[in-house]
Amino acid sequence: MYFIVVGGGAVGYNLGKSLLKDGQEVLIIEQDPQACQRITEELGSVAVRGDGCEAKTLEEVGTARADVLVAVTGDDEDNLVACQVARHKFKVPKTIARVKNPRLEPLFKLLGVDITVSSTNLILTHIQQGLPSHPLMPLLTLKGCLEVVEVCLPAVSPAVGKRLKELALPAGSVICLLVGKDNLPVVPTKDTVLQAEDCLVAVTQTDSLVQLQAALAGL
Amino acid sequence: MKAIIMGCGRVGAQLAAMLDTEGHDVVVLDIDPHSFRRLPQTFKGTPVVGNGTDEDVLRHAGIEEAQIFVAVTQGDNRNVLAAQIAKHIFKVPRVVCRIYDPIREQMYRALGLQTISPTIAGAQMLRKALET
Numbered sequence: 001m002y003f004i005v006v007g008g009g010a011v012g013y014n015l016g017k018s019l020l021k022d023g024q025e026v027l028i029i030e031q032d033p034q035a036c037q038r039i040t041e042e043l044g045s046v047a048v049r050g051d052g053c054e055a056k057t058l059e060e061v062g063t064a065r066a067d068v069l070v071a072v073t074g075d076d077e078d079n080l081v082a083c084q085v086a087r088h089k090f091k092v093p094k095t096i097a098r099v100k101n102p103r104l105e106p107l108f109k110l111l112g113v114d115i116t117v118s119s120t121n122l123i124l125t126h127i128q129q130g131l132p133s134h135p136l137m138p139l140l141t142l143k144g145c146l147e148v149v150e151v152c153l154p155a156v157s158p159a160v161g162k163r164l165k166e167l168a169l170p171a172g173s174v175i176c177l178l179v180g181k182d183n184l185p186v187v188p189t190k191d192t193v194l195q196a197e198d199c200l201v202a203v204t205q206t207d208s209l210v211q212l213q214a215a216l217a218g219l
Numbered sequence: 220m221k222a223i224i225m226g227c228g229r230v231g232a233q234l235a236a237m238l239d240t241e242g243h244d245v246v247v248l249d250i251d252p253h254s255f256r257r258l259p260q261t262f263k264g265t266p267v268v269g270n271g272t273d274e275d276v277l278r279h280a281g282i283e284e285a286q287i288f289v290a291v292t293q294g295d296n297r298n299v300l301a302a303q304i305a306k307h308i309f310k311v312p313r314v315v316c317r318i319y320d321p322i323r324e325q326m327y328r329a330l331g332l333q334t335i336s337p338t339i340a341g342a343q344m345l346r347k348a349l350e351t
Contacts, residue, residue: 053295053296053323054320054322054323055322055323055326056322075296076272076300077272077294077296077297077299077300078296080296080299080300080303081295081296081299081300081323084299084326084327084330085323085326088326088329088330089326101272101273103274104272104300107303107304107307107308110307111303111307
């Protein structure tokens with residue numbers, strides 16, 4: 001696949017590097033000549049100096065045939081505009097934007113950015129994951145309305161000792177994976193009995209998170 | 220009518236003063252308080268220091284009651300972001316956005332934003348001045 005990465009800072013550089021490692025075709029657009037040169041020295045000639053929000057630059061790098069455009073500059077407004085130009089002018093099928101201000105995420109999605117990655121939210125998530133007291137750990141958001149979460153069943157959980165089918169899960173929720181004390185992943189069936197300290201991966205509607213937490217963690 | 224002008228540069232200050240003289244309730248937003256020196260002494264509106272791409276700042280500036288929002292900072296992309304927040308999140312009825320880059324301006328106009336590009340107009344004026 002052909003990836004265009006707008007922004008050749010630390011994020012863009014490392015993203016480009018790992019995409020290249022995966023055998024993808026990558027082009028990084030970066031305004032700063034020194035950053036461009038560094039990328040060229042370390043990754044080969046995959047950097048173009050220019051403004052990734054400008055249609056002219058995007059045209060020169062063949063954006064019309066790109067499969068994905070990822071905008072990871074440090075400025076939310078630049079990332080939004082790069083994605084909008086890619087999508088509306090060059091019909092790029094998938095656009096991904098880095099968003100610093102998490103409150104802009106809904107707007108970006110409304111305006112047609114396919115995937116938003118909020119570094120602030122990611123850091124918050126990691127902090128929550130690092131705090132064992134938090135019963136529900138967000139892992140991933142799907143399609144903007146589903147949450148993939150990890151739950152470690154505390155001993156006080158109302159789900160302990162019950163079969164999966166006996167749980168009062170909110171509608172539209174599925175438990176898709178169970179990791180028991182033996183650290184082996186199992187796809188649970190409706191008759192699987194849950195035990196304290198079992199780790200579950202569940203998918204639920206964003207607005208049912210609280211009910212899911214109540215059903216599984218009891219908090 | 221309540222109007223919010225984002226960016227108190229020469230154009231923003233001039234526009235704010237015009238709307239103020241016409242009797243509108245004007246709020247001017249700028250990240251640099253020093254910019255407000257461009258407003259005339261008679262200006263009766265409200266200068267607010269802050270970033271117009273921040274929803275809280277916009278709320279504080281009274282965007283929920285505003286009928287007009289104009290984005291005229293130096294950054295095309297900042298104008299585009301703020302104008303889209305005003306239009307899509309706060310549903311301000313009249314949103315105008317300055318975009319220097321004519322190609323981007325055309326695209327956002329096609330997407331339904333009311334946009335102004337002074338670049339082409341300016342070049343045309345200069346070209347005309349050379350003829351006479």
